[in-house]
Amino acid sequence: MPENQETDKSISLEEKDYRILLRDLPEGVGITDIEENLLYVNEAFAKMLGYTSEELTGRNVASLIPPDEKRTLKEETELRAAGRSSAYNLRMLNKNGEEIIVRVSGVPRRSKSGEVIGTMAVVIDITSGEKTEQMLRKLSRAVEQSPTSVVITDACGTIEYVNPKFTELTGYSESEAIGENPRVLKSGLTPEETYVELWKEITAGREWRGVFVNKKKNGDLYWEDAWISPIKQPNGAITHFVAVKQDISRRVEAERLLQYSLRDLELYSSFLQHDMRNDLQLLLNHIEASLMMVESRNPIHGYLETAEGVAERMVRLLDVFGRPGSEERNLEKILMKAKAQAEKAHSNLQARIEMKTKDPVFVSARLLPMVFDNLMRNSAEFAAKSVEVIVEVSIEEDTIVVLFTDSGPGISEEVKQNLFDKGASTTGGGYGLYLSRKVIQAYGGSMNLVQHNGEGAAFRITLPIA
Structure with missing residues (x-):
């Protein structure tokens, strides 16, 4: 057999072997012309993108990548056109339009004369690994920051x-x-x-x-x-x-200071209970003795009764802190007691309690009497003449609603803006309504100024049922 025929046969066998090798490689292989048109792809490359080899042959690589990756493709193509190999990551689009991340290792494809006429590239899907790396980078930044x-x-x-x-x-x-x-x-x-x-x-x-x-x-x-x-x-x-x-150093220090404050408050409360109660009891004894010596028709008798009512109210406030666990929890009884105290302390006030529900009871109501004492006192003090207070109690679903209204002069628009702010009052400078709302909120309720028919002020108070 002539020598040239043996050589042709050898080359033919090599080409066949190469095609089998490219076809069966587990990695994707693609061959393009100088304009990145696909001339050949193996099955692994086609499967990676969800196409058949026939569907990809003739497609331009630019049609298989997101628009923002075209600059990367252009730069790498120019690098290979200059005769240099390149390796880079590229986002590609599969047949369903989903992105995958691939690692491209490309070398220039040359003609017999040595001219660059395209690219031969191995393409590996690194989507899973890249996502893992991205997650690790995120976690690293999260820990660092x-x-x-x-x-x-x-x-x-x-x-x-x-x-x-x-x-x-x-x-x-x-x-x-x-x-x-x-x-x-x-x-x-x-x-x-x-x-x-x-x-x-x-x-x-x-x-x-x-x-x-x-x-x-x-x-x-x-x-x-x-x-x-x-x-x-x-x-x-x-x-x-x-x-x-x-x-948590600041929190620990704050808790330590709070414990000191609570200890001081407990000691102060004990002193207050003992000393002020004794003084008030002495005052009440003197008032009672004076009432016995003054005829009821004498104007002084009325002043003494008012003073007695105020002193009894102070004793009642001390009682709130003096007997833990013994507080009244029936709203009607609380209101009736507040009414009696207010009418005794303020001769210009008349109160009416309207119960539209029976025996409403709260989870806790230790400080609640202070709220109604404060509202009735405000109604009496800011009324030029006599004032009538109406307290309506009703139930709305699982909530007790108290509507407190009076026939006084009402509250100006200017004062309404910050009525419940700390230090604010209808005359400027006070804590009554601020503290009253805080008490109601502490019990899980609400307290708001509302509109009502007629003159005067109206407050709507809600409280949860026990």
């Missing part, structure tokens, strides 16, 4: 990572902390049992939460609320521990 301190240790407790918040809070730099044990922060004020329990829980594969009193690099103490969890391999083996810790 977290407002809480994050520490990761190995299974023996040696620090391998700290985030910027840790360094800001403790004063230890990243290089100073890595390689250390978290015990470098121990102040000696956290009970040793806390650490024993912590280590027992996390080495058993469970999460632990607790509070540490730790010490910064400069010696300052701070309080941390910590969550510590094990990091496990798929087989359950613990490789690391991660701690997420929040500085």
